[in-house]
Ligand SMILES: [Mg+2]
């Protein structure tokens with residue numbers, strides 16, 4: 001589902017697919033973000049997203065929100081949190097092209113919960129995206145697997161659930177780059193561009 005999405009453009013652009021919790025906003029294991037007042041950006045987020053935006057990447061958020069299926073929050077509340085995040089970033093000069101979310105729980109066996117491709121397919125139907133130069137950034141193995149399912153480059157973050165995921169999955173996390181945080185991910189992407 002989408003909280004919002006801008007109009008499709010004719011020219012194709014590469015995208016940065018961003019996870020939300022633990023990537024852009026603070027996330028602690030076992031804590032669901034159920035109220036926009038609890039939303040807190042990592043300090044380096046504005047600088048990181050500005051670097052990516054200057055490189056003309058579309059910034060698109062893909063987020064699993066099983067807290068909806070678990071009845072921790074309503075669908076409307078989740079949309080409200082996403083719109084609040086979009087506004088907050090807009091005020092910092094960062095344009096988010098769309099926020100897409102899966103409202104289901106793992107038991108629902110839906111086709112949109114990351115690492116499944118449902119959300120990405122929805123994005124590709126709404127935007128003209130050049131996948132060959134696109135990246136996925138997230139703090140869970142599911143984010144890396146989603147990127148691999150899309151055949152794009154992947155960056156794993158040690159923020160949010162990152163360190164726990166490394167303890168749990170170790171070398172099974174086969175990201176193209178393991179980054180300290182989203183800023184180091186953005187700088188790595190910028191470096192890839194220069195080297196090409
Ligand atoms: Mg996350």
Ligand SMILES: [Zn+2]
Nearest residue numbers: 102110112113
């Ligand atoms: Zn789903």
